[in-house]
Amino acid sequence: MSKSQSAPDDQGLHQFIRQEIEKSGPISCERFFELVLYHPRWGYYSQDRARVGRHGDFITNVSVGEMFGSILAEQIAELWELAGSPAEFAIVEPGAESGDLAADIVSSxxxxxxxxxxxxxILEPHPDKQAHQQKRLTGVSVQWISNWEKLGxxxxxxxxxxxxxxxxxxxVEFSDNQWKEICIGLEGEAFAFRPGSIINPSLAAEIAKLPAMPFQPYRTEINLAARNWVNAAAKRLGCGYLLFIDYGYAKTEYYSPLRTEGTLTGYRAQQRDNNVLERIGETDITAHVDFTAIAEAALEAGCRVIGFTDQHHFMVGAGERRLLSMEADPGRTPVRQREKFLRAYKTLMHPETMGLAFKYLLLGKGLPDQRVPSGFRYAGDPKKALELP
Known part of the structure; x- marks a missing residue:
């Protein structure tokens, strides 16, 4: 039975969660991770600390340099044109962290x-995080909203x-020939995983869609919060797109019988740590994305799938015009600037670095039929890849 081995502090986040468990019994992993990551005072994402980059806990596309934002800006400009060049066009970015991507896109x-x-x-519900971003983005043409209602x-x-x-x-876990929800309880002063019955109707409905598992025990994740968030976002969109960039898989690959321990993990100081019950509030906790489920949530809100590909193919397509321009007119871009761009481009697109780790899912709503956007021109049939009807 997995549990946290280190003795937690008697104060702060450990005490807060422990009191909730003592009062109401074991809590879902969803609730535990919500508190660990987003508690307004002690949560991992609520603290003023370096999370991204060489001196943080993990590397992202944005931390490679402004080239990532410039490529996305080029794709966004094309999407605006494909949408009919509307007089009003907004970008809404949730989870903007430091705001570097926003600054790079707006500048480009x-x-x-x-x-x-x-x-x-920037969609950011936490006032302290908003204040930090506003200070960092002084002079950048960005607005903040705390929820969808503020935008309409x-x-x-x-x-x-x-x-x-x-x-x-x-x-959830399949063992003893039945599915169980894995919750968080107490073992002495430490947190520990506890199997329980499936009582959430939405969770039960998602479990019913999973393939039969030949191996036991089989543990995996189901992200109801992500499905609900995407559905709500799609309903706010009149005409336009939803672009998701993340690491993950289509449903069959995500729930492969060979992936018996799921994808849940933690990151701290550039190191992977699978014991997510330890050093809470200091460790990023993450799970891969089931892109099929995300697409289904958007389809329920009236969207259609436009493209699905990996970062390698997206960068080849979206960056093609820029690369051809550099080759055709090498004197237009200073040598050092061109070399910097190419180094970052290679890091993002190369299959042995970040090219295959990230996936891109583009959905549209209220749009005329259109050609495939550049970033997805080298991708296959997205519905087939996502196993959608």
Missing amino acids: LGKEYPEVPLKYF LFNGIVLANEFLDALPCRV
């Missing part, structure tokens, strides 16, 4: 595509970069 669009009537919104129905793009994987998930 302003320089390269000033005709795009851009309004950039809009036209544009929901841009979720490495956001869905950080939403708290449920954990």
Whole structure:
């Protein structure tokens, strides 16, 4: 039985969670991760600390450099054109962390595509996090909203970069020929996994869709919060797109019988730590994304699937025009700037670095039939890849 081995402090986050368990019994992993990651005072994402980059806990696409934002800006400009060049076009980014991606996209669009009537919104519910981002993004044309109601129905793009994987998930296990929900209880002063009955109707419905498991015990994740968030976001979109960038799989690969321990893990100081019950509030906890489930949640809100690919193929397609331009007119871009761009580009797209780790899912709503956007031109049939009807 997995449990936290280190003796937790008597104060702070450990005490808060322990008191909730003592009062009401074992809590779902979803609730535990919600508190560990997002408690307003002690949660991992609520603390003023370095999380991203060489001196943080993990590396992201954004931390490679501004080139990532410039490529996305180029794709966004094309999507605006494919949508009919509307007079109003908003980008809504949840989970913006430091705001670096917002700054890079706004800067690139302003320089390269000033005709795009851009309004950039960061969706951030926590006031302290908003204040930190506002201080960092002084002078950048960005607005903040705390919830969807502040924005209303809009036209544009929901841009979720490495956001869905950080939403708290449920954990389930198939053992003794039945499915159980894995919850968090107490073992002395430590937290421990505890199997329990499936009582949540939405969770039971998702479990019913899973393939038969030939191996036991088989543990995996189901992210109801991600499905609900995507469905709500899609309903706020009048005409435009949802673009999700994250690590994950289509459903069959995600729930492969060989993946018996799921994808749940923690990251701290660039190291992977599978014991997510230890050093809570200091460790990022994440699970891969089931992109089939995400697409289904958006389809229920009236969207259609436009493209699904990995980062390697997205970068090849979306960056092709820029690369050809550099080759055709090498004197236009200073040598050092070109070399910097190419180094970052290689890091992001190469299959042996980050090229196969990240997936891109593009959905559209209220749009005319259109050609495939550049970032997805080298991808296969997205419905087939996602196993959708």
